[in-house]
Structures are given as structure tokens and as C-alpha cells.
Amino acid sequence: MSPRKYILVLPVLFASLFSSQKLENLSKFVNPIIGTEKMGHTFPGATVPFGAVQLSPETDSLSYEVNGKYNPDVYKYCAGYRYEDKTIVGFSHTHFSGTGHSDLGDFLIMPTVGKLKLNPGTAQKPGSGFRSRFSHQNEKAEAGYYKVKLDDYNILAEMTATTRVGVHQYTFPKSDDAHIILDLMAGIYNYDDKNVWTYVRIENDHRITGYRQTNGWARTRTVYFAMEFSKPFKSYGQKNFDTKQAYRGFWRKWNQDDNFPEIAGKKIRMHFDFDTQENEKVQIKFAISPVSQANALENLTTETPDWNFEKIKSQAQNVWNKELNKIVVNTLSEDDKVNFYTAMYHTFINPTTYMDANGEYKGLDQNVHQAKGFTNYTTFSLWDTYRALHPFFNIIQPKRNDDMIKSMMAHYDQFSLKMLPVWSHYANENWCMSGYHSVSLIADAIIKGTYTGNPEEALKACIATSNKRNYEGIGEYIDKGYISAEKIGTSVSNTVEYAYDDWAIAQIAKKLGKTDIYNEYLKRSENWKNVFDKSIGFMRPRLSDGSFKKEFDLMSTHGQGFIEGNSWNYSFFVPHNPEELMKVMGGKKKFGGNLDELFSMHLPDAFFADTEDITREGIIGGYVHGNEPAHHVAYLYNVAGQPWKTQSQIRKILTMQYKAKPDGLGGNDDCGQMSAWYIFSSLGFYPVSPGSDEYWIGSPSIINAKLNLENGKTFEIEAENQSEKNVYIERIELNGKPFDGYKLKHEDIMKGGKLVFFMNYKLKK
Numbered sequence: 001m002s003p004r005k006y007i008l009v010l011p012v013l014f015a016s017l018f019s020s021q022k023l024e025n026l027s028k029f030v031n032p033i034i035g036t037e038k039m040g041h042t043f044p045g046a047t048v049p050f051g052a053v054q055l056s057p058e059t060d061s062l063s064y065e066v067n068g069k070y071n072p073d074v075y076k077y078c079a080g081y082r083y084e085d086k087t088i089v090g091f092s093h094t095h096f097s098g099t100g101h102s103d104l105g106d107f108l109i110m111p112t113v114g115k116l117k118l119n120p121g122t123a124q125k126p127g128s129g130f131r132s133r134f135s136h137q138n139e140k141a142e143a144g145y146y147k148v149k150l151d152d153y154n155i156l157a158e159m160t161a162t163t164r165v166g167v168h169q170y171t172f173p174k175s176d177d178a179h180i181i182l183d184l185m186a187g188i189y190n191y192d193d194k195n196v197w198t199y200v201r202i203e204n205d206h207r208i209t210g211y212r213q214t215n216g217w218a219r220t221r222t223v224y225f226a227m228e229f230s231k232p233f234k235s236y237g238q239k240n241f242d243t244k245q246a247y248r249g250f251w252r253k254w255n256q257d258d259n260f261p262e263i264a265g266k267k268i269r270m271h272f273d274f275d276t277q278e279n280e281k282v283q284i285k286f287a288i289s290p291v292s293q294a295n296a297l298e299n300l301t302t303e304t305p306d307w308n309f310e311k312i313k314s315q316a317q318n319v320w321n322k323e324l325n326k327i328v329v330n331t332l333s334e335d336d337k338v339n340f341y342t343a344m345y346h347t348f349i350n351p352t353t354y355m356d357a358n359g360e361y362k363g364l365d366q367n368v369h370q371a372k373g374f375t376n377y378t379t380f381s382l383w384d385t386y387r388a389l390h391p392f393f394n395i396i397q398p399k400r401n402d403d404m405i406k407s408m409m410a411h412y413d414q415f416s417l418k419m420l421p422v423w424s425h426y427a428n429e430n431w432c433m434s435g436y437h438s439v440s441l442i443a444d445a446i447i448k449g450t451y452t453g454n455p456e457e458a459l460k461a462c463i464a465t466s467n468k469r470n471y472e473g474i475g476e477y478i479d480k481g482y483i484s485a486e487k488i489g490t491s492v493s494n495t496v497e498y499a500y501d502d503w504a505i506a507q508i509a510k511k512l513g514k515t516d517i518y519n520e521y522l523k524r525s526e527n528w529k530n531v532f533d534k535s536i537g538f539m540r541p542r543l544s545d546g547s548f549k550k551e552f553d554l555m556s557t558h559g560q561g562f563i564e565g566n567s568w569n570y571s572f573f574v575p576h577n578p579e580e581l582m583k584v585m586g587g588k589k590k591f592g593g594n595l596d597e598l599f600s601m602h603l604p605d606a607f608f609a610d611t612e613d614i615t616r617e618g619i620i621g622g623y624v625h626g627n628e629p630a631h632h633v634a635y636l637y638n639v640a641g642q643p644w645k646t647q648s649q650i651r652k653i654l655t656m657q658y659k660a661k662p663d664g665l666g667g668n669d670d671c672g673q674m675s676a677w678y679i680f681s682s683l684g685f686y687p688v689s690p691g692s693d694e695y696w697i698g699s700p701s702i703i704n705a706k707l708n709l710e711n712g713k714t715f716e717i718e719a720e721n722q723s724e725k726n727v728y729i730e731r732i733e734l735n736g737k738p739f740d741g742y743k744l745k746h747e748d749i750m751k752g753g754k755l756v757f758f759m760n761y762k763l764k765k
Helices: 010-017 072-077 293-303 309-324 334-347 389-396 398-414 438-447 455-466 474-480 491-511 515-524 527-531 578-585 588-600 605-610 633-638 643-657 673-683 746-750
Strands: 056-058 090-092 108-113 139-142 145-150 155-161 165-172 175-183 195-202 207-214 221-229 235-240 262-265 268-276 280-289 327-331 360-362 368-370 423-425 694-697 702-708 714-720 728-734 743-745 753-760
Touching: 056 145, 108 155, 108 165, 108 280, 145 309, 155 309, 165 175, 165 293, 165 309, 175 280, 195 268, 207 293, 221 293, 262 268, 268 280, 280 293, 309 334, 327 334, 334 673, 389 398, 389 438, 389 673, 389 746, 398 438, 398 455, 438 455, 438 491, 455 491, 455 515, 474 491, 491 515, 491 527, 578 588, 588 633, 588 643, 633 643, 633 694, 643 673, 643 694, 643 728, 673 702, 694 746, 743 746, 746 753
Parallel strands: 714 753
Antiparallel strands: 056 090, 090 108, 108 175, 139 145, 145 155, 155 165, 165 280, 175 268, 195 207, 195 262, 207 221, 221 280, 235 268, 327 702, 360 368, 694 743, 702 714, 728 753
């Protein structure tokens, strides 16, 4: 036993979690299949809250390029699984949830019987490879558990997980030719050269260890593993699909294909062979580590010391139930409850734990670090999640969110560029999307009292990140107050997003009494005005000479200066100062009229042709709920003095964009952002401007809810006279007293109390 102090020992954790209170069985309302059809990009497999392992089926593994050209179908497989597919190619251990880009899909395992096949074959001809047909009638997905029957082999596949270990259970037919395939080539979003190297060491007849190095979206990523079988394999072998390497291996002095104890190469698939009795269960425990094979093995023995599959499954589901009971909600229908708790489930998948049971992890400097006093996390899709997911964590998961910000500060300290994360995972910065939205998370946590680190150091990191002059037009933004259209293709969206982030920095400075910094960044936060063309009343790309671009189309998403949106969407993106935006747009009447037009317009077909990742299901008029820049927009009717329109639109979005079925998400869930929007809006309020201590009132869809806060307090929400038609708020009471206005304070929630909405079907103007 290592003398190092363990950060997490699961048996102790489970004992402490469930000894004190009676929990409702809320996990039964979670349906991980929601979002797996069309463009939700969620996965249905087994994981635990914020787990490093997400053990899930792959229905295909497509290459990024086909014959040297971009493969448009690869976008559909960001989560590896599509509900529309009819075959499963195997089960891999790492995934993103709901993203529009991907990586991962590490260590694919597939059980088979009969003649050994080491090629997956094609979906059109599944018998040509080791993949298998399956039916959704024989598939079940729950929080912490997944099972499916592999029809071609008559094998029942079941899986569950701990934080760092995926646990498989395969029920075989009687066979003297049963196999378990380990595919070290497979991966999501594959390039031909993504797999840099793999190594496997056969420790004995039931345990193997190794690692995989990839060069995908994350450029330098190494994942180590330890794999154990519940019964010894009778033989094993491998095939190296790298023809260049295969001919030079061992100078042909050894036959590496059969029973050789060490295997290395770029394109390797292995097989482990068994004799099985009828209905015999063969289990696999598969642990991963960012640091070493030894740590992977330590994770395995720490978190799964025995072979009790049902016990591990029960522990996983108990942990989920504990997390889900942080909000106990009653709804108008069971479908609404399924939507609510599935949304909570999706918000608790990412970010993911990125450290071993002993606290070690690999940093941005590619060195091994020890997480002291915090859990280190990765998978930060910040352009999406700063809007609602992390503000949601500040209420429901404040300790985890504190650790997430400490993880981002560690990223900053280890990064040679001295920048906070933009989009990071597995000790890599991916530079995806725009803005420097780490500062929003940090500001929100400092303002709301969640962050327990050094706020002075956090402010320094925010300022350093905001002044990286050679990154994405920041130098020109600082000098001119905007980014010119000639500079980058997302000049307008970058300008307005930087302006919001600068406002967030100003809030930290104000909190710390740094008046000079506050004034500087408050001034920078007004830079959105420099790309607002008052002559047309919309955001518009501006040239380096100061003039606005003449060739301009308000509706187009292509070549107009925006990312994942058009001018209609981004012209409302001033979440930190909507009152001033309304003023420059022409006042309340004009502002409200523009909002009306946004929600009622008809989009031309060209809009969809330009935007491959937006589906028609994710759109209401010109409002694109499937993309994040407009997520706050329905709440802006409040500032225009028309709160009833906010209430009507929120309930419409809740109904139209979220359904309890496989295609129930109107766009990528984006690491939980879409789901966090649903939770906030269902409860009746939303963080329009993270970095402030305010939430804007919408229209609750729940009957009542009880928020069980980490500080021991409870905050209750009731919607009197609730119905599908009663979407308008007649009046509000907070702790028995009339509540005026449309802004709820963070402290009103965290000190506990009761918020009561009195609903009606009549407009209140």
C-alpha cells in the first residue's frame, strides 16, 4: 500500500453519503437516451457524477477525412453513439457530452463469439466485421448503468462505472470460441495520424496494462490504463494494421501476433480468448489514469476492490440519487419530471475529474502535479458553460465549482503562455470558440462568495489573459476598441464577447476595491458600441479605417463577423448592460419590437445552408436556442417593460426545445449548458449576466421545488395555480412579502427561504 494520502476512497465515500438522510428515488426519472438522436450529441452509457470514465457504446467510428476530403458525417458522431444507427461497434471509456466537436473514444472493447474478426466492418454489412446489430427494444440506459443485447452474438452487455473505472459484464452463450476485442485504434473524430502510439503489457493471464498517445483535438494526450478480467483468458493475440511497422517488427525473430507479452504500435487491435458456459458472466474492470500505468492499477484496486457488479452498479446509482436530490421537484407531467432530472443528470457529467485516486494529474506543462486541497477537473467548454452551467453550480454545486476554478488557476500557473482556459481538456488547450470566458466564471464565483482561493491572484490571471495582444485580435481590440473585419472572420462576436468579459473583470476589481482597474475595464466593457451601427440599429462588422462593412447581410451566418449566429442574434448580446443597448437601439418600443421580430421572423433556406450544426428543431423564428449566444435573449423583454412576453417565450422554449424522447434536445447539449438553461428556466429565473449577483425572473414551469443547498439551508419555490395555460405571473412573494421587479438576488436563494409565483392565463401589463 502506498504511503500517499488518498483524496478519495470510494467505500468510505459511499458510507458517508448515504448514512444520514432518506432520499427520494429520483434517478428513475433520468433517461440518458434523451439527446442521442439528431444533434443533441449526448451519450447513453454509464458514468458517475463528474466521472473521468464515461463507458458508452459506439455505433460507428468515422474518419475525419475520406479520400483526402472532409467527411461531413463525422460531425454526427461527436458522442460516438447515434440513436438512428442499427449496429454497435464496441464500448469505449471516454466521451464528451453534447459537444459540437470531439475527441476521446479511448479503449474500445467488443465481445464476440465464433470466428475471430479484427476489423469492425461497416454498418451496411455488419457481418463483415466484429460489430453487431442491436435493437432499442433490448437496450436500457439509466443513471450509472447501461445494457444492450448484441444480437449477432447473443451476448448481453452491461456496464457501470466508478469515477475512474469502467466495469463491464458480458453474459455469453456456451462457446469454445469466445473473444473480447480491445481496439486501440478506435477513437472519436479520427484523423489518420491521430493515434501516435499505443503500448500494452500482459502482466498475467487476467491483467494487462498500457497507454495510448493521441494527437487529435488535444494535441498531446496520453491516457494510461489497467484492465482486469474476472477469469483467466486461455490465449491472446494482436494484429498491427500499420503495414509499415508490421514488416520491421523484431526483425522477424518473434511472432508478435500470438501470446507475446509486450505490444507496441500505432494501429493495434488485440483479442483475448475464452471458453464460456451458457449464460456465463465475464467481467472486466478497466481503469484509466492521466499519469501512469501504476496509478491506473491503483485506481482500479482502490475503487473496485472486488468483482461484485451489482454492488458497484448500486453504488453508482446511489451517488446519482444523492446528487439529484439536491433539487426535489414536482411537475405538471411525468415527462416534465423526466426532462428536469435528465437535465440535472447532463449538467453533472462535465467538467470531468482529472486526477488519480492519490491526487496526481498531468498539467499543461506535461509534468505530474499533486492536487492539494482540491479536486482537479478538465473538460472546460467555457464559451458554452459560463452562461448557465457554472452559475447553476454556484447554487447547487458550490464546492465543486470552487474546485473547478482552482483547476483553471492551476492551468494558468502551468501554462507557458500564462492564460486561463478557453476550451481545455486532458492537459491541453484547444483554443475553440471566442472570448476569454474563464474570467466570467471567476467573477461569478467571487461575487457570489463561492471561490475560496486568493482573489487577488485570480484577478491578476484575468487581467493577464485579457491582455494577450497576439491572441484573436485582442491587441487591436485594446488599441481601437474593436476588431476589424479584415483581422479575423469573427470580428464582431469577438468584440462583443470581450466587452462582456471585461465587464466581468471590472466586477472583480470593484469587489476588491481596485478602483483604477475597475474604471479601466468598465470603459473596455463599452467597446460593443464600436461595432453597433446606429444607422441600422444592429451589430455590424467594421473595417480598419473605421467605416462599417458595406457588403452586409443581417440574416447571414457566413462571412459577416459572427460565430454560431448572425447579427440578429449578436445584436442582443450585451448581457452586462442591456439598458444601454436598449437606449442605443432606439428605446423600449423599438427594443421590444426587435425582440418580437426575432421570435416571429421566417429564416431563409440560406441560413440553414450556412450553418451545418443548427437544425430547424432548435429555432423559433430567428431565435436559435440550439446555439448559446441568444440564451439570455427571451429574458430581455423584462428591461423593455414587457415581462409577460418573457414569460410567454420562456414557456414556449421549454415546451418546444425539450422533450422526453431521443431527439428531445433542439441542439447540442454543449457539456450541460442547454440542460442548465432548462433547469433555471423551469424554476423561474435565469443568470442573464454572470458576474452579477442577480437572476432575472421568467416563468416557472414546475409546481414546486425544494433546493437542498450545501450550506444546510433550503430554498423553496412554488407556482400557485400552475398549468400549461397559466404562463403569466400575476404576482410574486418572497418569504411572505411582495416581491417587486424582475431581479432575484443570489443571497435571497443561499440564505434559504420561499419564493411563490402566482400564475394566471391572463396578461398582466
